[in-house]
Amino acid sequence: MRRIYLDNNASTPVLPEVLEAMRPYLGEHFGNASSIHHHGQETRAAVERARDSVASLLGCGPAEIVFTSGGTESDNLAVAGLASAGDHVVTSSIEHHAVLHSCNHLEEAGCEITYLPVDGRGLVDPDDVRRALRPHTKLISVMMANNETGVLQPVDEIGKIAEEAEIYFHVDAVQAAAKVPIDLKRMACDALSISGHKMHAPQGVGALYVRKGTHLQPLFYGGRHERSRRAGTENVPGIVALGKAAELAIQGFEGGDDKKMAVLRDRLEQGILARAGEAGVNGEGAPRVPNTTNIYFDYIEGEAMVISLDLKGLAVSTGAACSSGAIEPSHVLIAMGLPAGRARSSIRFSLGKRNTAADIDFALALVPEAVARLRELSPTHKR
Numbered sequence: 001m002r003r004i005y006l007d008n009n010a011s012t013p014v015l016p017e018v019l020e021a022m023r024p025y026l027g028e029h030f031g032n033a034s035s036i037h038h039h040g041q042e043t044r045a046a047v048e049r050a051r052d053s054v055a056s057l058l059g060c061g062p063a064e065i066v067f068t069s070g071g072t073e074s075d076n077l078a079v080a081g082l083a084s085a086g087d088h089v090v091t092s093s094i095e096h097h098a099v100l101h102s103c104n105h106l107e108e109a110g111c112e113i114t115y116l117p118v119d120g121r122g123l124v125d126p127d128d129v130r131r132a133l134r135p136h137t138k139l140i141s142v143m144m145a146n147n148e149t150g151v152l153q154p155v156d157e158i159g160k161i162a163e164e165a166e167i168y169f170h171v172d173a174v175q176a177a178a179k180v181p182i183d184l185k186r187m188a189c190d191a192l193s194i195s196g197h198k199m200h201a202p203q204g205v206g207a208l209y210v211r212k213g214t215h216l217q218p219l220f221y222g223g224r225h226e227r228s229r230r231a232g233t234e235n236v237p238g239i240v241a242l243g244k245a246a247e248l249a250i251q252g253f254e255g256g257d258d259k260k261m262a263v264l265r266d267r268l269e270q271g272i273l274a275r276a277g278e279a280g281v282n283g284e285g286a287p288r289v290p291n292t293t294n295i296y297f298d299y300i301e302g303e304a305m306v307i308s309l310d311l312k313g314l315a316v317s318t319g320a321a322c323s324s325g326a327i328e329p330s331h332v333l334i335a336m337g338l339p340a341g342r343a344r345s346s347i348r349f350s351l352g353k354r355n356t357a358a359d360i361d362f363a364l365a366l367v368p369e370a371v372a373r374l375r376e377l378s379p380t381h382k383r
Helices: 016-026 038-059 071-082 095-106 126-132 155-165 235-254 256-278 302-311 331-336 339-344 357-375
Strands: 065-068 089-093 114-116 137-141 168-172 191-195 207-209 279-281 292-297 347-348
Touching: 016 235, 038 065, 038 191, 038 235, 065 071, 071 095, 071 137, 071 168, 071 191, 071 207, 089 168, 089 292, 095 114, 114 126, 126 155, 137 155, 235 256, 256 279, 256 292, 256 347, 256 357, 302 347, 302 357, 331 339, 339 347
Parallel strands: 089 114, 089 137, 137 168, 168 191
Antiparallel strands: 065 207, 191 207, 279 292, 292 347
16 A cells, blocks of 8 residues: 655654664664763764754754753753743743643742743734743743644744843744754744654654753753763764754755745645635644644544544644544644634644655545545534
8 A cells, every 4th residue: 555654743754864874873883972982982973973963953053952862851951951949931832742741840849830822823922921021030931833733933032032031042943943944043042952853863862952151950860961961871873863864954955945845735735625625724824834734624533534544545643643642632723712623623734855746646635535524424514
């Protein structure tokens, strides 16, 4: 059976060039990067080359990059590392659970948290951020791109607010990195999270940008790895892979890959809306990353749609992979004002570097047919 993968916001396939870059560090180059002998210094050099590449993608200094196990750890390290009991934190109601649950933990430890609303497009209002500030506000944490809708938040404006108030600003850029250019100077953030498996590197590696001079309380205690910001022997193969993925992302921007992906996404989106009927785009009218569309299909159940399409060879999702199987509808879509039924009928389509026009054709042949079939089975759909 032909299989097409349109769930790249959940995880991306490792690109062949990335696999080849990391392969030597799974075998002959096995040294501990903290060792001073030849084997250790060989892997240390590879780690630092990767650090340079990630720094180039983000537009910062190599010393400002902290390698982690992925986006969740990066988010946890930023939130818990920059705020503590007695502080006030401002975040949004549509953040990834890596941020929301970190904030929940801080609340239990005596921290005050303000969860900002979003409008019907899924956007945070910077004025709401400004109004939420208090004398003891220590941190603002707002994502750059939402993992379910792809909507891009006004992080540049929020960064200016944080900078003027001398408050730490963390950006979860897990779903933005390698999809849209990131300008840390314009964003004026103090910490920014990325994850390897969202940008065609393997699962289990990520990074946190930490602005020079920012005091970060570590989560782990042990050796003095990553300039004492993240203890633990470095995952050299993963770090090398992340560095290579960063290089490919830079080349992709130079070659206009993001614009080409937006063309494919728009053709998919417009084709589905034209053929399916009684459907719409969640986040319509807001700026989005070029690979993502989240579409509601009235009178169907999203999970039934995912299963139906998977049986025909098309992989999509109802939202965040870490929430799959959840009974509750998406917290992101509910925060945007969608009724629970419509939130449950929403499907996320997310493209990756390996998707082609033929993949879009395949999806357009399957999706309207699956929607029509499920609506025929729906007791609430008027035929």
